[in-house]
Amino acid sequence: MENQFSNDTLIELYKSMLLIRRAEEKIVELYHEQEMRCPTHLCIGQEAVSAGVCLNLVKEDCVFSNHRAHGHYLAKGGSLKGMLAELYGKATGCSKGRGGSMHLIDLAVNFIAATPLVAGTIPVAVGIAFALKAQNKPGISVAFFGDSAVEEGVFHEALNFSSLHKLPVLFVCENNLYACQTSLPERQPNREIGKLAEAHAIQTYRADGNDVIAVYETTKKAIANIRSGTGPAFIEFSTYRWLEHCGPNEDKDLGYRSEREILEWMEKCPIKRFKEAMLTKKVATGEELEKLDLEIMREVEEAVAFAKKSPFPEKRALHEYLYAD
Amino acid sequence: MAERDVERTREITYAAAIQEAIDQSMEEDPSVFIIGEGVPDPKHVFGTTKGLREKYGKMRVLDMPLSEGGVTGVCIGAAIQGMRPIMVHQRIDFLLLAMDQLVNNAAKWHYMFGGQMKVPLVIRAVIGRGWGQGAQHSQNLQAILAHIPGLKVVMPSTAHDAKGLLMASIQDNNPVIFIEHRWLHSMTGYVPQEPYTVPLGAASVIRKGTDITIAATSYMAVEALRAATVLEKAGISAEVIDIRTVKPLDYGKIIESVKKTGRLLVADSGYYSVGLAGDVVARVSEEAFDHMIVAPRRITSPDIPTPSTPALANYYYPRHTDVIKTACEMVGKRDKAGELIEEEEKKEPKYLDVPDPSFTGPF
Numbered sequence: 001m002e003n004q005f006s007n008d009t010l011i012e013l014y015k016s017m018l019l020i021r022r023a024e025e026k027i028v029e030l031y032h033e034q035e036m037r038c039p040t041h042l043c044i045g046q047e048a049v050s051a052g053v054c055l056n057l058v059k060e061d062c063v064f065s066n067h068r069a070h071g072h073y074l075a076k077g078g079s080l081k082g083m084l085a086e087l088y089g090k091a092t093g094c095s096k097g098r099g100g101s102m103h104l105i106d107l108a109v110n111f112i113a114a115t116p117l118v119a120g121t122i123p124v125a126v127g128i129a130f131a132l133k134a135q136n137k138p139g140i141s142v143a144f145f146g147d148s149a150v151e152e153g154v155f156h157e158a159l160n161f162s163s164l165h166k167l168p169v170l171f172v173c174e175n176n177l178y179a180c181q182t183s184l185p186e187r188q189p190n191r192e193i194g195k196l197a198e199a200h201a202i203q204t205y206r207a208d209g210n211d212v213i214a215v216y217e218t219t220k221k222a223i224a225n226i227r228s229g230t231g232p233a234f235i236e237f238s239t240y241r242w243l244e245h246c247g248p249n250e251d252k253d254l255g256y257r258s259e260r261e262i263l264e265w266m267e268k269c270p271i272k273r274f275k276e277a278m279l280t281k282k283v284a285t286g287e288e289l290e291k292l293d294l295e296i297m298r299e300v301e302e303a304v305a306f307a308k309k310s311p312f313p314e315k316r317a318l319h320e321y322l323y324a325d
Numbered sequence: 326m327a328e329r330d331v332e333r334t335r336e337i338t339y340a341a342a343i344q345e346a347i348d349q350s351m352e353e354d355p356s357v358f359i360i361g362e363g364v365p366d367p368k369h370v371f372g373t374t375k376g377l378r379e380k381y382g383k384m385r386v387l388d389m390p391l392s393e394g395g396v397t398g399v400c401i402g403a404a405i406q407g408m409r410p411i412m413v414h415q416r417i418d419f420l421l422l423a424m425d426q427l428v429n430n431a432a433k434w435h436y437m438f439g440g441q442m443k444v445p446l447v448i449r450a451v452i453g454r455g456w457g458q459g460a461q462h463s464q465n466l467q468a469i470l471a472h473i474p475g476l477k478v479v480m481p482s483t484a485h486d487a488k489g490l491l492m493a494s495i496q497d498n499n500p501v502i503f504i505e506h507r508w509l510h511s512m513t514g515y516v517p518q519e520p521y522t523v524p525l526g527a528a529s530v531i532r533k534g535t536d537i538t539i540a541a542t543s544y545m546a547v548e549a550l551r552a553a554t555v556l557e558k559a560g561i562s563a564e565v566i567d568i569r570t571v572k573p574l575d576y577g578k579i580i581e582s583v584k585k586t587g588r589l590l591v592a593d594s595g596y597y598s599v600g601l602a603g604d605v606v607a608r609v610s611e612e613a614f615d616h617m618i619v620a621p622r623r624i625t626s627p628d629i630p631t632p633s634t635p636a637l638a639n640y641y642y643p644r645h646t647d648v649i650k651t652a653c654e655m656v657g658k659r660d661k662a663g664e665l666i667e668e669e670e671k672k673e674p675k676y677l678d679v680p681d682p683s684f685t686g687p688f
Contacts, residue, residue: 062406096439105438112405113438117429123395124430127402134358134384134408141402154426157395164390321440322474324498 005216009055010283011292013212016051017271019296020071023080026300027070027087031248035308036087038100039116041068045210045242048270049174050075052215053142053235056223060139062110062128064121067102068241069114072144078106080303090310097313098321110139118179119145119152122171126158129167129232140168140226148179150196151187159200159232166231170222171197173236174209180245181256197234209237210270240265333515340510342484343373343449346491347411349520351381354409357495360387360396361413361449370413371451371510393422397448401431401500404446409495417450417504418461431500432475446500447491452543452594453507454642455678456686459633465594465626467542468601470502471572477501477525478571482546484514486569489523497525504571506544506594508680528575530582534564536656538582539648540605541592542568545624549592552648555669559661563652571601579605580613587618588655592648597625622651635676644677646670 024042031040043050050071054063057076065072073083079094086093087101095103102116112128115121125143132139149155150173162169173193177184194204203225207218215237222233242262244251252259278284284292337345351357358381363370365378365386378386389396393414400410414420420427427448434442452465471478477499481487487505494501531546532553541549546567553563564582568574583589589609591602602623610621624643632638646666653662674682 093439095437095441098439099437103437105441107441113434113442115430117425120398120425120429123398123426124402124405126395127399127404128406129402130399131403131406131408134403135406154392154394154398157390157392158398160390161392161395161399321436323477324435324440324443324445 005213007283010278012055013051013216014274014278014289015292015296016055016075017047017212017274018293019080019299020047020050020074021271022293022296022300023074023084023303024070026304028243028248030304037089038087038102039246040087040101040248041246042243042248043068043071043241045265045269046174046176046239047071048212048215048274049172049209049237049239052212053144053172053219055216056219057142058139059110060137062112062125062139062141063144064112064125064142065104065114065144066118066121066146066149067114067116068146069102069104073104073106073111073114076106076111077109078104078111079108080299081306082106084303084307085310088307088310089312090307091313092306092310119149119155122149123154123158123161126162126167126169129162129169130165133165133167140170140223142170142172144172144174146179147173147175147177147184147193148187149173150193156196156200159197159202159234162232163200163202166229168226169232170219170226171202171232171234173234175236175238176241178241178245178257181254183256193236194234202231203233205233205235207235207237209239210268210273212270212274240268242266335516335518336513337484337516338511338513339484339487339505340372342488342514342516343491343505344375344377345516346488346495347374348377348380350492350495351377351385353520356407357409357411358385358387358403359411359413360389360400361415362389362391363415364388364413370415371507373510374413393419394426397423397426398430400446401426401434401444404444405434405442409445409447411447411449411495413449415451416462417452417466418464420448420450420466427476427500428473432473435499436475443498444500445498447494447503448500449503449505451505451507454544454594455508455638455680457633457635457638457678458631460630463631467504467571467593468595468599468604471601475500476572478504479525479569480504480543480571481569482509482543482567484512484516486523486529486567488516489521490525490569492520493522493525496522501525504543508544509547511680511684512547523569526570526573526575528569528578529567530564530578531567532563532565534562534586536562536586537588537590537652538564538566538579538586539590539592539652540566540568540579542571542601543594545592545594545643548643548645549648551645552652555645555649555665556652559653559658559665561652561656561658568605574605576605576608576612580609583609583613584616587616589617589621590624590648590651590655591621592624592643594626594643597623597628600625619655622655624648624651635678639677642677
């Protein structure tokens with residue numbers, strides 16, 4: 001573990017990952033109750049990317065995400081209560097029940113939008129960057145997406161536009177090797193994903209997405225360049241999704257990936273690795289980390305209770321929000 | 326302000342009215358910018374963006390990479406960040422490449438995020454006909470767009486409404502598809518110099534009549550007016566309603582008229598089946614069936630792609646003669662139709678693929 005980062009930073013990274021993990025474990029635990037009635041894509045195993053990228057961001061930086069959005073949303077500081085209430089379809093949800101798990105928003109922290117049409121938010125993130133530059137405002141725009149997004153046309157269109165106009169935008173590709181149940185070699189030739197960004201004359205980085213320090217450090221470098229006005233940057237993080245594409249279950253029975261592969265990646269658990277390193281380096285004691293964990297679990301419990309007791313939107317609200325005034 | 330009330334001091338083209346609406350909107354509001362293929366080029370999108378680059382600079386008047394989907398997404402992002410983008414497609418056919426961004430993002434974000442997001446975005450799209458433009462350069466896809474909740478769709482038919490509706494669209498806090506018929510660009514009308522808006526969602530009675538209501542969109546409103554003048558010779562008094570906004574559509578004004586005339590003919594340049602004309606017929610029938618003397622009818626393009634050759638295209642596009650024929654049938658004067666149409670056809674050139682002889686292609 002690098003010594004260049006303060007203990008506070010390291011603890012923040014740990015807390016951020018752990019909040020995502022505990023929140024999603026709670027969803028796994030409760031999903032079978034059939035009260036969270038929306039498609040839910042969990043990111044257990046991928047938390048380091050969200051935590052390591054977002055700890056580099058300040059409030060005015062804008063974040064966009066995809067269908068697997070819980071991690072990005074929480075790491076940017078999105079309201080946990082708002083997220084869980086949204087999964088429960090409640091009026092207190094971050095999208096007032098209109099969105100569900102795939103449509104998270106928290107404008108108070110500039111988590112702008114998550115949507116499930118693959119690559120759909122990438123050009124929108126570029127548009128925010130365009131506006132920030134045109135309005136001479138501080139801040140950068142960040143788009144999170146998976147390895148399959150680079151197969152979409154608008155990915156390239158967005159990268160080309162951002163590079164042409166030297167816009168302050170960071171593209172974060174979480175390569176978890178699968179699009180639903182379809183593996184990367186079935187979808188792309190054998191070349192580094194980053195080459196696609198390089199072809200658009202964009203600074204490109206690659207790092208271990210299960211090593212939160214590597215994520216944090218790499219992002220720091222990329223963002224320093226973006227903030228200096230040199231234009232967009234692209235990072236590919238390798239990582240892995242433990243659970244099924246959509247839903248709370250394991251999916252080794254489907255046979256599209258080997259149990260051995262899953263176990264190997266679980267060994268590389270970003271939270272376990274980081275916790276062990278922190279204990280070895282005496283960044284914190286086991287007791288301190290245990291206490292922190294309990295606090296997070298209590299926060300999650302409170303958010304679940306809030307979500308469960310919140311009211312549903314009323315029937316007459318069906319037609320609300322069609323058009324903006 | 327209805328056009329008939331406009332002080333008749335200055336006559337300009339529909340294209341110039343659009344240019345003026347953009348110019349005045351950009352002058353009034355620094356958050357407005359325009360982007361599209363050819364916006365600053367020497368042809369200025371049929372003259373509609375002339376002089377803007379010189380006046381407002383590169384950051385507000387942009388050409389674009391040929392990335393219809395990507396740039397639409399960029400405009401959505403800029404819009405939610407407080408800007409008011411105008412994006413231009415020289416043919417609506419190109420807009421199809423941006424349907425994911427328009428339908429899944431622009432149209433939905435206000436609703437889907439519980440009213441927290443606004444997408445004040447104007448997409449200008451040119452529809453058209455003639456000059457052999459064929460299957461991929463002359464589609465009239467208003468119905469597809471109007472089908473989507475969250476989008477607004479306007480189709481002005483006069484220079485006056487083009488300016489007023491475009492300024493209103495730019496000020497609107499929702500995504501608005503602003504559809505211009507290529508054959509309207511060179512038509513002139515009285516347009517006040519000062520900035521003004523025409524409200525979205527309001528149809529306009531452009532000719533009073535008592536025997537039949539003809540509700541029409543865009544260039545078909547021009548065809549309908551032409552037909553109404555001819556019908557008068559046969560003693561048929563047609564009321565013509567310019568629908569102007571296709572979504573949200575002002576059904577009330579059409580229903581009010583049909584209650585008076587008892588007859589409804591809808592003229593739209595889109596396709597026949599599952600289309601806009603069918604929707605208007607259905608809605609008015611649901612709400613004013615008891616007032617209808619005869620079954621409502623539709624004049625539209627047929628359910629086939631547009632052929633390029635004038636030999637076939639002459640029989641493809643809906644025209645004022647189609648309106649005349651159907652209107653005569655509806656008022657029980659079928660016998661008059663042949664004579665009226667024959668007289669009209671005598672005046673027509675061999676090729677029907679240009680709006681007037683001054684139009685010599687290629688567009």
